[in-house]
Amino acid sequence: MSLPATLELSDRSVTLRRATAGDLPAVVALLSDDPLGATRDGPTVDGGLTPYVTAFEAIDADPAQLLVVAAAEGRVVATMQLSFIPGLSRRGALRAQVEGVRVHADLRGSGLGRAMLTWAVDEARTRGCALVQLTSDKQRTRAHGFYEELGFVASPTASSCPSDRAGQPPLRGCASRCEVAPGARRADAPLPRASSSMGRAADF
Incomplete structure (x- = not known):
C-alpha cells in the first residue's frame, strides 16, 4: 500500500x-x-x-x-x-x-x-509478511480486548527475561509471540506479568 x-x-x-x-x-x-x-x-x-x-x-x-x-x-x-x-x-x-x-x-x-x-x-x-505481532503492557486491559477483536491473541508465556549482568533486574518485555490461525481465540490465555505479546497469523 x-x-x-x-x-x-x-x-x-x-x-x-x-x-x-x-x-x-x-x-x-x-x-x-x-x-x-x-x-x-x-x-x-x-x-x-x-x-x-x-x-x-x-x-x-x-x-x-x-x-x-x-x-x-x-x-x-x-x-x-x-x-x-x-x-x-x-x-x-x-x-x-x-x-x-x-x-x-x-x-x-x-x-x-x-x-x-x-x-x-x-x-x-x-x-509479504506471514504474520503480524504486537506487544502491550498487561495493565492496558482495554487495549487487549480491542486487539483480540481484531484477531490478536495473548501469549501465555511470561515476559520477564533474566538480565545478562549480575545484580541487574530482569529485562522487561521479552514475551514470546502467540501465532494463531485467523479467527482463532484463546480467551483463557493468561497475560504475562510485564507485557503481553500478541500475535496474528496472516491469512495472506
Whole structure:
C-alpha cells in the first residue's frame, strides 16, 4: 500500500502518512498521554527530545521501519510504528511488529485505532509478511480486548527475561509471540506479568 492513505471514519476523514521530524513533539505527546506513558515518555524526562530525535533518525533511515502518523484538521491525532523483521523460522518468513499505537484522547472510540490496525495488516500483506505481532503492557486491559477483536491473541508465556549482568533486574518485555490461525481465540490465555505479546497469523 502507499502513503499517504485516507482512512474514512464515521464522521471525518483522516490522513495516514509517514512521520517527519517535525511531528516528533506531537508523537511524544501521544506516547506520554496515559498513566503508563507519563512515567517513561515526554519532553520533561531526562534528555528532553534528544533521544527521540536520535531514534527517529535511525527509524527514518531504515527501510524495514515505518513510523506513521494520522492527521486530521491540521494536527497529528494518532501514531504507530511498524517493523518488518526477516527470520529463518516458517521457511524464512517475514513478520511485522506493531508498536507504539496511540490515539489522541479526543478520537478514542472513533474507529481510528481499528482503521490504523487494519491498514497495518494490509501493509504487512503487501510486503509479504506471514504474520503480524504486537506487544502491550498487561495493565492496558482495554487495549487487549480491542486487539483480540481484531484477531490478536495473548501469549501465555511470561515476559520477564533474566538480565545478562549480575545484580541487574530482569529485562522487561521479552514475551514470546502467540501465532494463531485467523479467527482463532484463546480467551483463557493468561497475560504475562510485564507485557503481553500478541500475535496474528496472516491469512495472506
